[in-house]
Amino acid sequence: MKFNTPDGLPSSLPRPPGELERLERAWETPKGWRLLSAVNNSQIGVFYIATALLFFVLAGVLGLMMRAQLALPDNTLLSAQTYNQVFTMHGTVMMFLFAVPVVEAIAVYLLPGMLGARDLPFPRLSAYAFWAYAIGGIAFFCTIFFGVSPDGGWFMYPPLTGKEHSPGLGADFWLLGIGFIEISAIAGAIELIIGILFTRAPGMTLGKMPVYAWAMLVTAFMIVFAFPAIIAGTLLLELERAFDWPFFIAARGGDPVLWQHLFWFFGHPEVYIIFLPAAGMVSMMVPAMARTPLVGHRAIVIALVAVGFISFALWAHHMFTAGLSRHAMLFVSAASFAVAIPSAVQVFSWIATFWKGRVQMTAPTLFLLGFHFIFVLGGLTGIMVAVLPFDWQVHDTYFIVAHLHYVLIGGMVFPVFAGLYYWTPVFNGHRLSERCARWVFGLMFGGFNLAFFPMHISGLLGMPRRVYTYAGDLGWNLLNLLSSVGSLILALGVLLFFIDAARVVFKKKVEHGDLWNAPTLEWLPQEDYGMRSIPQVESREPLWDSPKLAAEVVAGRHWLPGTHSGGRETLVTSWRDAVPQHLLVLPGDSWWPFIAAAGTAGFFLLLTVSQVVVAFACGITAIVAIVVWLWQTDTPPHALTAEVADGVFLPVGARGTASHSWWAMIILLCVDATVFASLVFAHVHVSMAADVCPPPGASLPDVFWPLASSGLLLAGSAAMISAQALLARGRCTPVWLLVLLAVVCLLTAFGLDGWGQQLAGLSPTAHAWSATVAAMSAWQGFHVAVLLIMGLYVCARVWTGKLRSDARASLDNTALLWHYVTVQGLAGMGIIYLMPLL
Incomplete structure (x- = not known):
C-alpha cells in the first residue's frame, strides 16, 4: 500500500484471499428489470447520458420541423399555433432537458473515476435526480402529441403567458414540469460539489485536481445560486395563473419586467453553466491529443472561477430593450465585455497546447478544432451584441438566433461529441469508427455553418425571430433555404454518429486500456467498484509521471483495496490537501429513489391537469419513499475504525462539520x-x-x-x-x-x-x-x-x-x-x- 513509507514505494505485501471477491460482490450490478434500482454512478451515468442524448434528438427533430416551415416563403406546412408550440418545445427541451442535464450526466459518469473515488457520496440522490428528470422530462415532452404543450417561448414572458392570454394548460405544464426538473439539476449539483471536494484520491490536492473537476465544481456552485431564481419565478407565475395573485399584472401593481429579471438571472449564467463543463472537457482532451501537459493550467483554473463570478453580472444582457436605467445597461454592457477576457485565456491556452505538442488528427481532435472555430465566432458576435446601439438594432432578430447557436452548439455540442469519441472506450473498451467520424464531423461542421451563418445576414436584413412565415419579397428567401438545407445536413451527421454509436455500445465489454495515452485516472482499469485500489496521487498527470501506477492499482497496493464492512465504501479526504479523513459507507441499490422520483413527477404533473387527489397521493408516496430511504441509510457505524491500508486505520463515518452530509445541508441552505x-x-x-x-x-x-x-x-x-x-x-x-x-x-x-x-x-x-x-x-x-x-x-x-x-x-x-x-x-x-x- 502506498502511503508515507520511508522509501516512498508501495507495499508489496500479498492481498488477503477472497478480498477481491468480496469487493466485487458488494458492487455487483443488478440484472434484468432490477437494473432500474441501480444507484452506482457507472449505471446512473449511462442512463443519464442516454436520456439527455434522446432529448437532443427529439429537440433536433422539432428544429427540423421549424426549418421545413421556414424553407420557403408563405409556407403552410405548420399553422401559427403549431409552430409556436414547436419552437417553444425546441428551445425548452434543448436548454432544460439536454444542455444542462448532459453536462451533469457526463460528470456523474466520469468524475468518480477521474477523482479516484469509488462513487459519488450520495448515490441514491444521483438516482433520484436522474429518475425525476427522466420521468418528468418524457411526460413533459409528450404534451406536444396532445396539443397542450406550451407556446409562449422557452423564456415564457408574461403577460403573454398569463391566464388572460394563455388560458390553456401549456404554460402550466412548462411552469410545474420545468420547475421540478430544475430541482433535479440542483440535487445533482450538490452531489457533485461534495464529491469533488471530499472524495478525491489521497494526495490529489486542489492544485493537482483535473481541470474538468474544477470546471464542474464552478458549474455546480453556479447552479446552486442561479437556478433558484427560475424556481422562484415559476412559483410566482404559477401562483398568478392558479390563484390570481397579480405579480406580473401591471393594472394591479405587478410588473412583467420582474419575470425577466428572475428568468435571466438564471438564463444568462446558464449559458456559462453549459459552456464551462464543455471547456473543462476540452482542457482534458487537448493535452491527450497533443501529447503534452496543458499550457497555463493555473491560469485556466483562475479563468473558470472568473467566468463563474462575472456571469452573474450579465443577467440583463438580454434586457437592453426592456427599459432599464442607463447606469444598469452600462454596467451589464461592461460585464459582457469583461467576461470575454477569461474565456479568451482558455482559448489561447488550448491553442498554445496544440502548438507545443504533436497533435494526433483523430476524431476528438477534429471536433475540438471545429469547436474552436465555431465558438470563437460565437464569442465575437457576443461582443457585438454587448454594444448597446448595435443590440438595439438586432434584438429579437435572427442575428441573435445565429449568435445563440454558435455559442451553444459550438461551445457545448461539439465538445460533447469530442468527449463521446474520446471517452466511449471507458464504457466498454471499444472506440467509435475513425473513418465514420470524419464523415460525421464534415456533415455536422459544414451543415452547422450552412444552417446558422446565413441567419446573421437575414437578421441584419430585419428578419424577426419567432415568426412562422414571411412574405416572398423581403429578400430572405435564399438565406432561409440555405439555413434549412444546412440543418438537414447537420441532422444527417448526427444520425450517422448514432448509427455508429449503436454499433459500438452493444459490443461485449473488454478492458479499455489507455487508448489515447491520456494522463488522468479515469483511464486506469475500472469495474463497477471503480479501481481495484484508490491510488495515491503525486502529480497533475499521474499516468504520465507514474508508468507503473496501473499495475500497482490493479494489484491492490494502494488505498482501500477491499471492503471493510462487506458493503460499498469510499474514502473521504480533506477538501484542500486530500488527506484521508475517514471511511464512508455508501448505500447500495434501492427502489426507493425510483419510487420517490416517480411520485414527485406525478405530483407536479397531475396538479397541472387538476387531478388533485391523485396528485397528493403521489406526493405522499414520494415523501414516504424518501423517509424510508433516509431511514435505511441513516445507520450507526459498523465499527469505530477500519484498516484502509496496510497498518493504516481511519474512523468509520464522521459527525458534525466533519460529515459530508453536514456540508451538503449547508449547500442546500444556500x-x-x-x-x-x-x-x-x-x-x-x-x-x-x-x-x-x-x-x-x-x-x-x-x-x-x-x-x-x-x-x-x-x-x-x-x-x-x-x-x-x-x-x-x-x-x-x-x-x-x-x-x-x-x-x-x-x-x-x-x-x-x-x-x-x-x-x-x-x-x-x-x-x-x-x-x-x-x-x-x-x-x-x-x-x-x-x-x-x-x-x-x-x-x-x-x-x-x-x-x-x-x-x-x-x-x-x-x-x-x-x-x-x-x-x-x-x-x-x-x-x-x-x-x-x-
Whole structure:
C-alpha cells in the first residue's frame, strides 16, 4: 500500500484471499428489470447520458420541423399555433432537458473515476435526480402529441403567458414540469460539489485536481445560486395563473419586467453553466491529443472561477430593450465585455497546447478544432451584441438566433461529441469508427455553418425571430433555404454518429486500456467498484509521471483495496490537501429513489391537469419513499475504525462539520436562501414601483404579531440547540421532548404571523404588494411543513434507539435547517416592515 513509507514505494505485501471477491460482490450490478434500482454512478451515468442524448434528438427533430416551415416563403406546412408550440418545445427541451442535464450526466459518469473515488457520496440522490428528470422530462415532452404543450417561448414572458392570454394548460405544464426538473439539476449539483471536494484520491490536492473537476465544481456552485431564481419565478407565475395573485399584472401593481429579471438571472449564467463543463472537457482532451501537459493550467483554473463570478453580472444582457436605467445597461454592457477576457485565456491556452505538442488528427481532435472555430465566432458576435446601439438594432432578430447557436452548439455540442469519441472506450473498451467520424464531423461542421451563418445576414436584413412565415419579397428567401438545407445536413451527421454509436455500445465489454495515452485516472482499469485500489496521487498527470501506477492499482497496493464492512465504501479526504479523513459507507441499490422520483413527477404533473387527489397521493408516496430511504441509510457505524491500508486505520463515518452530509445541508441552505432572496427581490421590486407603500387597500399587521412570532421562532431554535447539547452528553431520552417543543413553537409562530396578516386584511388577489407578502409567507409555511416531518423523523429515531451520539446526522442536519428557517422568518417579517420606511 502506498502511503508515507520511508522509501516512498508501495507495499508489496500479498492481498488477503477472497478480498477481491468480496469487493466485487458488494458492487455487483443488478440484472434484468432490477437494473432500474441501480444507484452506482457507472449505471446512473449511462442512463443519464442516454436520456439527455434522446432529448437532443427529439429537440433536433422539432428544429427540423421549424426549418421545413421556414424553407420557403408563405409556407403552410405548420399553422401559427403549431409552430409556436414547436419552437417553444425546441428551445425548452434543448436548454432544460439536454444542455444542462448532459453536462451533469457526463460528470456523474466520469468524475468518480477521474477523482479516484469509488462513487459519488450520495448515490441514491444521483438516482433520484436522474429518475425525476427522466420521468418528468418524457411526460413533459409528450404534451406536444396532445396539443397542450406550451407556446409562449422557452423564456415564457408574461403577460403573454398569463391566464388572460394563455388560458390553456401549456404554460402550466412548462411552469410545474420545468420547475421540478430544475430541482433535479440542483440535487445533482450538490452531489457533485461534495464529491469533488471530499472524495478525491489521497494526495490529489486542489492544485493537482483535473481541470474538468474544477470546471464542474464552478458549474455546480453556479447552479446552486442561479437556478433558484427560475424556481422562484415559476412559483410566482404559477401562483398568478392558479390563484390570481397579480405579480406580473401591471393594472394591479405587478410588473412583467420582474419575470425577466428572475428568468435571466438564471438564463444568462446558464449559458456559462453549459459552456464551462464543455471547456473543462476540452482542457482534458487537448493535452491527450497533443501529447503534452496543458499550457497555463493555473491560469485556466483562475479563468473558470472568473467566468463563474462575472456571469452573474450579465443577467440583463438580454434586457437592453426592456427599459432599464442607463447606469444598469452600462454596467451589464461592461460585464459582457469583461467576461470575454477569461474565456479568451482558455482559448489561447488550448491553442498554445496544440502548438507545443504533436497533435494526433483523430476524431476528438477534429471536433475540438471545429469547436474552436465555431465558438470563437460565437464569442465575437457576443461582443457585438454587448454594444448597446448595435443590440438595439438586432434584438429579437435572427442575428441573435445565429449568435445563440454558435455559442451553444459550438461551445457545448461539439465538445460533447469530442468527449463521446474520446471517452466511449471507458464504457466498454471499444472506440467509435475513425473513418465514420470524419464523415460525421464534415456533415455536422459544414451543415452547422450552412444552417446558422446565413441567419446573421437575414437578421441584419430585419428578419424577426419567432415568426412562422414571411412574405416572398423581403429578400430572405435564399438565406432561409440555405439555413434549412444546412440543418438537414447537420441532422444527417448526427444520425450517422448514432448509427455508429449503436454499433459500438452493444459490443461485449473488454478492458479499455489507455487508448489515447491520456494522463488522468479515469483511464486506469475500472469495474463497477471503480479501481481495484484508490491510488495515491503525486502529480497533475499521474499516468504520465507514474508508468507503473496501473499495475500497482490493479494489484491492490494502494488505498482501500477491499471492503471493510462487506458493503460499498469510499474514502473521504480533506477538501484542500486530500488527506484521508475517514471511511464512508455508501448505500447500495434501492427502489426507493425510483419510487420517490416517480411520485414527485406525478405530483407536479397531475396538479397541472387538476387531478388533485391523485396528485397528493403521489406526493405522499414520494415523501414516504424518501423517509424510508433516509431511514435505511441513516445507520450507526459498523465499527469505530477500519484498516484502509496496510497498518493504516481511519474512523468509520464522521459527525458534525466533519460529515459530508453536514456540508451538503449547508449547500442546500444556500439554494434555499437564494430562492428566498428572489422572493424578497420580487417584494422590493413591487414596493419600489408602487406610488405608496403599502398601496391603498393594504396595511401592515399590528406589530404585536410579528414580535410574538419572532420570540417563538427563537425559542424553537433554542430548544434544538439544547437537544444537540444533551445528545452530545449521551442523554438521548429528553431529546425528543425538546424536538417536540421546537415543533410546537414553530407551528405557533407561523400561526400567529398568519393570523396577524389576516386581521390586517391583506388580500393576495388585490395588489401585487400583498401577493409578494403572501408568497414569502407561503414559502415559510412550506418550510414549517418540512420541519414538522423532519422533527417527527428525529423523534422516531430517538424512540427506536437509532439516534446516538455517534449516529446523530439526522438531528444535526435538522437543527441546521431549523436555525435557517428561524433566520428566514425573522428576515421576512423585518423586510415587510422596513420597506414602507424606505
